[in-house]
Amino acid sequence: MREVDGPKEPVETGPPPFSEHSADSPLSIHAMTVAYDRRPVLWDVDLDIPPGSLVGIVGPNGAGKSTLVKAAIDLVPTLSGRVRIFGKPFQSRRRMVGYVPQRESVDWEFPVTVLDVACMGLYDRIGWCRRVNRAAKERGMEALERVGLADFADRQIARLSGGQQQRTFLARALVQDAHLYLMDEPFAAVDAATEESIVELLRELRSTGRTAVVVHHDLQTVRRYFDHVLLLNTRVVAFGPTEEVFTPEHLQATYSGKLTLLEEASEALSKHGSSP
Amino acid sequence: MSEATEAEHLLDLLFLTNWNTRVVVLGVVMLGAAGGVVGTFMLLRRRVLIGDAVSHATLPGIAIAFLVATGLGYEGRSMPVLLLGALGAGLLGIAVIQLLNQGRRVSHDAALGVVLSTFFGTGVALLGIAQQHASASVAGLESFIYGKTASMLQADAILIGAVSLGTGVVCLLFFKEFRLVCFDPGFARGRGLSVLKLDLLLMSLVVSVVIVGLQAVGVVLVIAILVIPAASARFWTDSTGRMVLIAGGLGALGGWIGAMASAIAPRLPSGALVVLALGGLFLLSLSFGGRHGLLHQAIQTGRRTRRIRREHALRAILECLEVTTEEECTVEAVAERRGWETRQAQAAVRALDREGLAVVEHPGRETTVRLSESGRREAEAVVRRHRLWEHYLIRHARFDSGHVDRGADELEHLLPMDILEQLEAELSAEGSASGLPSSPHRLEDRPGGEAPIA
Known part of the structure; x- marks a missing residue:
């Protein structure tokens, strides 16, 4: 009931105003709580991602960064809360969302080529029981070209470097031509060249009005890469434009007790102070 | 029945x-x-x-x-x-x-x-x-x-x-x-x-x-x-x-x-x-x-081992010639440079001879070896790769120049062409216009030599 006509009909009980969901927000999360075995991983998360932004999610290990991304697209069950993608539930907005999982989530020895993987992003458009046709392969190649892997199209995916594997996953999301991209640690363990090309790609996406939400681990690059940042530690510590929100106080609150990370954070900030 | x-x-x-x-x-x-x-x-x-x-x-x-x-x-x-x-x-x-x-x-x-x-x-x-x-x-x-x-x-x-x-x-x-x-x-x-x-x-x-x-x-x-x-x-x-x-x-x-x-x-x-x-x-x-399959893998490994040995031999000969500024060098010198047994060096240079990359003279005692024209080209390419890689390691990976030779020695054979080009572009300052980049360490005093690759 509520799922269908929530925004129009006020409900007496339960968490109030669904009007909080802005209809044009690519990703709007309200009062979301997720728990694994009774241990809360995300607690009462509220979030309205502005359209056309590049959002970095940072926070210590176990802060629920990946879980947030997965819960947004129903990959992990939520205890409570609602997610809206451009004003509608994920089920009816599936095609507008491109998801890039962590590289370690699959077995790279699997007998498929780079092009095979890229084309997987088109399966729902190709439809059941149909072969991957030439048009799909052409689009797969285009996506591979965008991530600089066109020369590797026929290569088995185990014979790629880590960065190339990450870019293969990106290509698979790019073929979907989505409006919202959710990326889980795309910068983890990639070479400098790949990191640069991913950043370039993100900016390209933003310049065409797309939105990207990226789980990120390197505090040093947050300011350079993202215009918005979400500081997460089970709860939302802060969310907003990077300039305003990425402050020592917020970082301290996010990483409290984790000394080494705190040092890293202050180093990142001091670096930023000396060279823009 | x-x-x-x-x-x-x-x-x-x-x-x-x-x-x-x-x-x-x-x-x-x-x-x-x-x-x-x-x-x-x-x-x-x-x-x-x-x-x-x-x-x-x-x-x-x-x-x-x-x-x-x-x-x-x-x-x-x-x-x-x-x-x-x-x-x-x-x-x-x-x-x-x-x-x-x-x-x-x-x-x-x-x-x-x-x-x-x-x-x-x-x-x-x-x-x-x-x-x-x-x-x-x-x-x-x-x-x-x-x-x-x-x-x-x-x-x-x-x-x-x-x-x-x-x-x-x-x-x-x-x-x-x-x-x-x-x-x-x-x-x-x-x-x-x-x-x-x-x-x-x-x-x-x-x-x-x-x-x-x-x-x-x-x-x-x-x-x-x-x-x-x-x-x-x-x-x-x-x-x-x-x-x-x-x-x-x-x-x-x-x-x-x-x-x-x-x-x-x-x-x-x-x-x-x-x-x-x-x-x-x-x-x-x-x-x-x-x-x-196992056979396929064994063949691949064998091929790679032979290629590495060949590249090592070529580079050793060229560097010997660079140091002595002569046209030929002895197999002993090649062996010493690589830390090989004389027997291994003999086999390696004979393999080069068969490929037409080198000419072995006086087989038996006092064997000397000299590079053919194609051999020299090949050897220069190998040395170039090695030195570029050495410079890269010193500059970007902060290797000590005394240790860089060994590290480059192990990795250079695996470098794909695109990385090579990138290295060359980045380090063009190091190379002279005529061809080979200079070695970042003195060629005469090589520390010990590498473990032999059979």
Whole structure:
């Protein structure tokens, strides 16, 4: 009931105003709580991602960064809360969302080529029981070209470097031509060249009005890469434009007790102070 | 039996003149093909052993079906009745595994083990009871344990054929979806595929193949037609589609060999013969598989070792010439530069000579070597790569110039061309216009030399 006509009909009980969901927000999360075995991983998360932004999610290990991304697209069950993608539930907005999982989530020895993987992003458009046709392969190649892997199209995916594997996953999301991209640690363990090309790609996406939400681990690059940042530690510590929100106080609150990370954070900030 | 009739018998078999043999062989061939095809997806989904649990779980079903049917006064050995019992028990087995595994109460492999052994034990005990009650008619049931093609009828073969064909068609239709679910179930779910439904479909294919395969291959060994062809096929290809086809082919071939052997030696359990044939094919694939086989890998490794030795020799000669500014150097000097035994250096330069890259003079004592024109070009390319890499390590990886030679030595042979170009662009300052970049360390005082690469 509520799922269908929530925004129009006020409900007496339960968490109030669904009007909080802005209809044009690519990703709007309200009062979301997720728990694994009774241990809360995300607690009462509220979030309205502005359209056309590049959002970095940072926070210590176990802060629920990946879980947030997965819960947004129903990959992990939520205890409570609602997610809206451009004003509608994920089920009816599936095609507008491109998801890039962590590289370690699959077995790279699997007998498929780079092009095979890229084309997987088109399966729902190709439809059941149909072969991957030439048009799909052409689009797969285009996506591979965008991530600089066109020369590797026929290569088995185990014979790629880590960065190339990450870019293969990106290509698979790019073929979907989505409006919202959710990326889980795309910068983890990639070479400098790949990191640069991913950043370039993100900016390209933003310049065409797309939105990207990226789980990120390197505090040093947050300011350079993202215009918005979400500081997460089970709860939302802060969310907003990077300039305003990425402050020592917020970082301290996010990483409290984790000394080494705190040092890293202050180093990142001091670096930023000396060279823009 | 005289020799002549025995030969005739073999020929009869080979050309399948006997109608019943023809039916049986065809049935087992199709079973093998279906097992290979569906087994490939199960292997890639990392769930292939569930087939083993299912097959073992069917035994009590067979025994109970027999007991109930005889108790009600029907013919207990009727195949449809027995297979129906098998199906029921097999499905129950899967359900129990799922229940045990739910909420991680019991780990998946433990659940498999518990169900497999408990059900099978129950089956064996029930067969014992059946034997006591109806000793005469129960004899056929035991053949379910190890398989007996001789007891197959035309109707059984037709059933196998139909199931195999159906399995093949379903796998063809859902190839793309099965592949995605096996590779990345999370992504599949995100794209709106029902992973659960596809898994159930795959599982029902496995159950059907196992059930119709029981008679020919037996409860204990039917897992072989799922695992072995699929595992063998992986040695031959890096593509899922081809892997499915090859596994189907290997399964069919193993089924054919096994069924023929079983027709020649009807007293041996046919399941064992089919498995032996499949095992043989696995060994062949492991040894000679064109993609990941041992021979293929050995050849690749050998080729790389030879290439590395060749590059080392070329660089050693060129650097000797650079230091002495002469036209030729002794093999001893090459050996010393590389830390090789003289014998190794001799072999290396002779190999260069055979390729026309170097000219070896005075073989025997005081052997000297000089580079041919093409050899010099090649050697310069090698040295260039080595030095670029050294400079890179010093500048970007902060290697000490005393240690950089060793690090570069190990890695340079693996550098792909694009990285090389990048290095060259980045370090163009280091290179002189005429060609070779200068060495970042003195060439004369090489510390110790490297471990020899044979």
